[in-house]
Amino acid sequence: MKWLLVGIIALCNTIGDVLNTAGMKRQGEVEDLRPGAVAGMVKKIIRNPLVLGGFAALAVSFFALLSLLSITTVSFAVPATAISYLLETLLAKYVLGEDVRWRRWAAATLVACGVFMLSF
């Protein structure tokens, strides 16, 4: 059961982040963080199906994490989700078409290993 939850968390987290990235790139670069501009950004977001889909996936991931925490400890939950760093980098390269070279692969691997080590 707990590995099923880990899978759901990693998968939904990845899908959520990929959809949010695609949706925000489609919306255009945010240049301005003044209140008026942020309000405009929010208006666009609530009509952006990719970002809304991303939120839905992240919500599923969040509730799966809460369920996982109710049956295991944080020391199990946190390292298990570290794998999503690598999964997301993979999708960023092949789905979003980002130019992922050795530095980014190394960065994602170091962060995933680092998050894993933090649970000790």
Next chain:
Amino acid sequence: MIAAPAHIRNAPAPWPREWIASLKIDNSLPINVAIGSSLSFSVSNLIAINKPGMNSETRLHRRKTQILVALVVVTNVLGNAFLSRGMHQVGRIVSFSPVDYLRAFANPSAIAGILILIVWILSDLALLSRADLSFVLPVTASAYVLVALVGHFVLHDHISWQRWTGILLITGGVILAEETPERTTNGKRERLL
């Protein structure tokens, strides 16, 4: 819900120690993960911004992106800290009734946490609009290091060698990612779209 460690539930320690203590989710893993990254972040930031051959437009773009990264990291850590503190004050919620969860909204710390996390979500989306996902992920992992180092230097928590290794690995990842251009899909159509 996550159980608060006994020392948090019973001993109202003075601010900000109690506030930072509330970051701990349980005793087995104080998410003591954290200031090395801010240091590494500032250093790598300087290296990335002052690279020769960068024109002023690229430098300005990078600078704005870095401000967003800092905002994402700080609001993530603060938002979770306030929300966690608020939830511990409200007490354990084991219920399917939304009313019980709405009770949490009456707590000032929980409200502050939720408001800060709204800023976090918006700044994260703004960051994703101008930088690659494969850049944002490792760079914003500085939040883990920030939590650990605050725990160590402010709370005087013991950090095991395994955790120091984790902090160093994440810091290395942040520095490496900072070495890459923040957006590589410029001018290209995002494949998913």
